[in-house]
Amino acid sequence: MSNPQADPKKGAAVTAADHSFVFHSWSAQGQIKPLPVAGSSGSRFWDYEGKTYLDFSSQLVFTNIGHQHPKVVKAIQDQAATLTALAPQHSNDARNEAAQRIVELAGGHFKKVFFTNGGADAVENAIRMARLHTNKHKVFSTYRSYHGNTGSSINATGDPRRFPNEYSYGHVHFWGPYLYRSAFLSTTEEEECERALAHLEQMIIFEGPNTVGAILLESVGGTAGVLVPPKGYLEGVRALCDKYKIMWIADEVMSGFGRTGKWFAYQNSAAIPDLITFAKGVTSGYVPLGGVVISEAISNTFNDRAFPGGLTYSGHPLACATAVATIDVMKEEKMLENATMIGEKVFAPGLVELAKKHKVIGDVRGGGVFWGIDIVTSRTTRNPMAAYGGTSPEMNELVAACKAAGLMPFNNFNRIHLCPPCNISVEDAKLGLEMFDKALESVAKYYKE
Incomplete structure (x- = not known):
């Protein structure tokens, strides 16, 4: 992976040009702040501040072979x-x-x-x-x-x-x-x-x-x-x-x-x-x-x-x-076999352990490198942390905590999806779960029995 070099001045220029000329999908244009991305490699990408993100979104779940193969x-x-x-x-x-x-x-x-x-x-x-x-x-x-x-x-x-x-x-x-x-x-x-x-x-x-x-x-x-x-x-x-x-x-x-x-x-x-x-x-x-x-x-x-x-x-x-x-x-490179192995040996057991630790995890499901987690405020009522069709300050806080930890998840309503590239390493898969573990601590206070 190339060593990302910070260039805040260029990042500011990219942001300004984006705001001036680009019309983004599914968004109220004045209410979004797209992350300016400087480069990518393998399972990571980085911004102009030099901050690197472990890509557990595969962007929109498509970089199946990772970035820049x-x-x-x-x-x-x-x-x-x-x-x-x-x-x-x-x-x-x-x-x-x-x-x-x-x-x-x-x-x-x-x-x-x-x-x-x-x-x-x-x-x-x-x-x-x-x-x-x-x-x-x-x-x-x-x-x-x-x-x-x-x-x-x-x-x-x-x-x-x-x-x-x-x-x-x-x-x-x-x-x-x-x-x-x-x-x-x-x-x-x-x-x-x-x-x-x-x-x-x-x-x-x-x-x-x-x-x-x-x-x-x-x-x-x-x-x-x-x-x-x-x-x-x-x-x-x-x-x-x-x-x-x-x-x-x-x-x-x-x-x-x-x-x-x-x-x-x-x-x-x-x-x-x-x-x-x-x-x-x-x-x-x-x-x-x-x-x-x-x-x-x-x-x-x-x-x-x-x-x-x-x-x-x-x-x-x-x-x-x-x-x-x-x-x-x-x-x-046997990426399908790797995806299967990561699902069986890292994500399946790892997410079960996270669910034992964090009560806000209501349900875990998936396979391979394709996982969804329902985030709830109560396991008894299964009340979602964000309403269907919307978001919430609590879910926004969870996503922000993931990003602060260096993890880029795919999120929708009350769910976090963990979808890294099919060729992610065991080490990076485990690292992503550690980052997610840390982020979940930030929303524990919103759980109600």
Whole structure:
């Protein structure tokens, strides 16, 4: 890692220019103070004050191979020197290689890849494919989900960011499994699975099976809290889709490419979807890329029928070369195996110990390098430290304490998510938990029995 050199003057200039010219997402522009970042390497990045942060957010859960991996940076440079850009109607070897690798990782009945610029437009096009393939218009998705910020993807989203953006049609929300805050009064994972599936089937029946074209599910709910489906749930969804001739779209934008220790999180089950959406980790965010992995049956629908969609940068050679290099280094350096080991040997036992020590931890769930922690003011009532859809001074204090300790977490509402790169070392994983331990002490005073 390069030794960060403090340059406060440049940092102030970056902040001033950002405030003057940059319009930030999901924010009231006058109420935010973005951190000016000077550089990054591996599992860390640093600001212009010379302060280094251990990146347990992977930015927005996408730097799966860490920052500035030299082999991937070199692949980007090499592709830029050969063929930087190409219109999507032409073909090139970088796009072909990326598509072939991704299809092979998905396995099963998958045939082709439609490339997009990111996750939202991947979801958008997957929904379009499912509707055209089935000739059915309704799309089911869960409350407590996030699928992107374009027309259909934001309407499919199940969190409050949907509310001011509801212009698309045919979207129906249902309750997915979440035992800690069960919508079904369940007391065990088995009950939660059974009742969630029964609820979903009733929703399908009452909405009309002949109108439902797709069920869109994050294989592990990401922004909603790292919601790991109970054993048997995805298999049950697959059975319902088969029964009612519905396409299952697995949203792997956040959970894919090693985050759970598998190439795709649905591979932790025995079920196989009809369409897979991906982005983020496929290039570790180094160059924007997303896409849809398409089953042979759906691909065949468009053999003699034009698919009514496309993007100027679909299959961009610079992005595709980055994907190829990212997949290759993940294999060569056994990053999936490392993510699995970190989850099993560091995070799982470490977070259990932290929960014993800190009563504000209400629930811990996750796997690999993908963990969510519910922060509560009471374990008895499970009252969240910040209300659903909002934040609180108490949660802000916890996040500030993490940053002060040198830890950058991913936070949302009353939750802290710990999502470091897949190749994080055991030492850094343990160090991050130590920093989190210290930060939790700052909010102990808000706990009520």
